[in-house]
Amino acid sequence: MHITTRLDGNIGVITLEGELTVHMTDRFRAAVAALLDTPATAIIVDAGALDYIDSSGLGALVSAHATLTRKNRRLALCNVSAKVDEIMRITKLDRYFVAGASVAEARTRLTGS
Secondary structure, eight states, rough: OOEEEETTTTEEEEEEEEETTTTEEEHHHHHHHHHHHSSSSSEEEEEEEEEOOOHHHHHHHHHHHHHHTTTTEEEEEOOOOOOHHHHHHHHHHGOOOOOEEEEHHHHHHHHOO
């Protein structure tokens, strides 16, 4: 698993590559925490290179969403692969997250502009 973070204006972007599993959730949570220490008003998780996510990975996404919501910030997903999208649909989490086909579309859905 490779995780990168960047700040794009007032939006934090976390790019995930590989698998978000029980062995990598601490690194994901650390990336979210690092962006919470910035002026980012929202975080977009770019899952374009995410090959697999297990229940711990799903839990980490839900936890990040809850943390951001408590801090009056928002979370969105983008570039979700068909395989990961199927897992999200099966668990009904596709209804829980704002999603976009790209970082730009996710940003628009978060900010309305």
